[in-house]
Amino acid sequence: MFVRVNSIGILGMNSFEVGVEASIERGMPRFDLVGLPDTAVSESRDRVRSAMKNSAFYYPDGRVTVNLTPADIKKEGPMYDLPILVALLAASGQLSCELKDSAFFGELSLSGKVRKVKGALPMVIKAKELGIKEIYLPVANVVEASVVKGIDIYPVKNVRQLHDHLTGKEKINKFIVQPSQYEYRADPGFIPDFSDVKGQFQAKRALEIAAAGGHNLLMIGPPGSGKSMLAKRLPSILPDMTFEESLDVTKIYSISGDLPDNVSLIRSRPYRAPHHTISTAGLSGGGRIPRPGEISLSHHGVLFLDELPEFSKVSMEAMRQPLEDGKITISRVSGSLTYPCEIMLVCAMNPCPCGYFGHPTKKCTCAKGIPQKYMAKVSGPLLDRLDIHVEVPQVEFSKLSSEEKGESSAEIKKRVDKARKIQTERFKGTPVTCNAKMTPSQTAEFCKLTEAGKKILERCFESMDLSARAYDKILRIARTIADLEGSETIEVPHITEAVQYRSLDRKFWNA
Ligand SMILES: Nc1ncnc2c1ncn2[C@@H]1O[C@H](COP(=O)(O)OP(=O)(O)O)[C@@H](O)[C@H]1O
Ligand SMILES: [Mg+2]
Ligand SMILES: [Zn+2]
Known part of the structure; x- marks a missing residue:
């Protein structure tokens, strides 16, 4: 019998759909795992076999083949243990239920416990994008998954509990929380x-x-x-x-x-x-x-x-x-x-x-x-x-x-927030978020100098012997100083302050 179970994979920051296909045929007992698995995935075989036996399922006789699709992307990590086990239960007739709207991921212990995996958050986001309605994942990953809305999240302790749920014997409660309850803010x-x-x-x-x-x-x-x-x-x-x-x-x-x-x-x-x-x-x-x-x-x-x-x-x-x-x-x-x-x-x-x-x-x-x-x-x-x-x-x-006592951080932050707001407005619709990241053409557009400003900067360059590469940096810093003051134009005092922050460009260090 052939079955397919949905799962999600992750590579770098990218998550992708993974199909876990299982088929059991008559023949000499063996277990093939194909579809570009890495070592951790290959070890799934042993964990899944042991988890099935130790959770009072019967391990199928004959030739077991598990294929992870798509075949051209390398599968890394132990998160496919759980979907592989589900696929084997279904292929061996120990589980019969509709699986097409569900996805599974989690590492298994030899006793059948479901263990935490890395990357659960991007995987759940992907599952939701793929239109999956129910996702089954390790209990230890459930809080991070709760940020994603519009998908039912089921925390799974062990594979027996999952089987009981899928067969309707005893339901697992959906995990529903206010995510704000679990947000981390430094105290x-x-x-x-x-x-x-x-x-x-x-x-x-x-x-x-x-x-x-x-x-x-x-x-x-x-x-x-x-x-x-x-x-x-x-x-x-x-x-x-x-x-x-x-x-x-x-x-x-x-x-x-x-x-x-x-x-x-x-x-x-x-x-x-x-x-x-x-x-x-x-x-x-x-x-x-x-x-x-x-x-x-x-x-x-x-x-x-x-x-x-x-x-x-x-x-x-x-x-x-x-x-x-x-x-x-x-x-x-x-x-x-x-x-x-x-x-x-x-x-x-x-x-x-x-x-x-x-x-x-x-x-x-x-x-x-x-x-x-x-x-x-x-x-x-x-x-x-x-x-x-x-x-x-x-x-x-x-x-x-x-x-x-010096000035408090809260006071300083107020000025920073104000200056950032000006920048958010300035760079609306572009990928740039702050002055430091301005492109050369943005620098030219937003850091225009007055005649007096140009003169003073020229004099600074001569007297301090600044190198040419300091030029754009000084303009951008001066832009930020002007923003802190709420000044639309860059004025002379903004420039004279900005040049002070380029001390390493002076000859002094380069002698
Ligand atoms: N301006 C300062 N105001 C208050 N305490 C200071 C100041 N500068 C240094 N200290 C004290 O000296 C300690 C050592 O400073 P530290 O930041 O480690 O110096 P550095 O990193 O420059 O070697 C600080 O933990 C703090 O107790
Ligand atoms: Mg130090
Ligand atoms: Zn010294």
């Missing part, structure tokens, strides 16, 4: 706040501008000056995510297997701070069992690279193109995968190995030329993606010990 009581930061007005201002325009940023300063402290507070002033952005982020965490069981939707922007010893695959994605890298886990949020020169050159170089494109493509033998990575990159570094190059009072103990060499460890193309450079000097003790 406001635990989000670090800018009011803790004493002094550091220029650095805070730079972070505000970066947040307002979506600019990547580099902080340079001696150890203990508060660079890490400042970076941690950046998420507290970023604009809230839209529902679509939240869904995108949640999908990535679903696929990487990092979504907690009790979370339906991530509403807080990601903040990731991988250590500099991370592998290139860990940072950009891929690996033997492919998964999104830190750069994609930071999608719509912040990726913080502390001690930037300590990251490997290969890792730094691997980030350049993705930063430009907002997505990362990973080549593999079985075809390439793409994950999104629209991020704000924030980096921090000491100015030299000892940490005190350019310090007003402490003496740098590095040999001549070493600070420049240290700076040169940062790959040029990556440095080129860092729009804002800001020096973070040590705060004097008197300021550190004062009781005075």
Whole structure:
């Protein structure tokens, strides 16, 4: 007898329809699994056989063939265990019910329990698109699936329970919740706040501008000056995510297997701070069992690279193109995968190995030329993606010990939100969302300078000896500063402030 059961597969961010076909014929007992299965899928055979026997089903005699369609897409992961088992039950006459409007996925334990799989959210979204009416999935995946409306979701504990449900013996309750009940928002009581930061007005201002325009940023300063402290507070002033952005982020965490069981939707922007010893695959994605890298886990949020020169050159170089494109493509033998990575990159570094190059009072103990060499460890193309450079000097003790509270994150966020609103209006109907991502033609259109502005910028270029590549960046930063002020035109003070954030373009570092 031949049967077909619906399932869903996933490759990178793309989910696709999978048909699980089973047929049982007379002959010597054997089990063939075809249709481009990887090792995890091939092992399904053993898990399904054991799960059937241990759940008091009889394992069919004869020649069992299971085919996964379409045959030209590689099937990865253990999620086909459950549909394979259902197909075998039906093909062997142990289950007779209509299956064409249902889909199944889940990994099986040898005892027949249904275990959590990665990527449930995009799979359920796909099932709904395909017009599937009922989806059966692991209990541990049910909360993330609940975001999808218009499809009946059945959490399955074990295969016996599923059989009882499908035969009408004992029904499983549909999972119905208010998804908002399970949304994840970072607890406001635990989000670090800018009011803790004493002094550091220029650095805070730079972070505000970066947040307002979506600019990547580099902080340079001696150890203990508060660079890490400042970076941690950046998420507290970023604009809230839209529902679509939240869904995108949640999908990535679903696929990487990092979504907690009790979370339906991530509403807080990601903040990731991988250590500099991370592998290139860990940072950009891929690996033997492919998964999104830190750069994609930071999608719509912040990726913080502390001690930037300590990251490997290969890792730094691997980030350049993705930063430009907002997505990362990973080549593999079985075809390439793409994950999104629209991020704000924030980096921090000491100015030299000892940490005190350019310090007003402490003496740098590095040999001549070493600070420049240290700076040169940062790959040029990556440095080129860092729009804002800001020096973070040590705060004097008197300021550190004062009781005075700085401005709160909530106050700063209000200004950021306002500036973002202007940009949303400006870029309506285009894929661009913020000033940092403007195309050259948009930069030309939206960053027109007055005569006075042109003159001042020219003078800055001469006196500060800025390189030509700084030009567009300064215009975009000045645009954001003007937006923060609610000014339609870019005025002289916006430009003079913007040029201050290009300190690394000066001869000083390049001597
Ligand atoms: N401006 C500041 N206001 C309040 N505390 C600060 C400030 N700068 C540094 N600190 C204190 O010093 C600690 C070390 O700062 P950190 O951010 O780790 O420095 P860095 O990353 O620049 O080496 C912080 O955790 C904080 O307690
Ligand atoms: Mg630090
Ligand atoms: Zn030094």
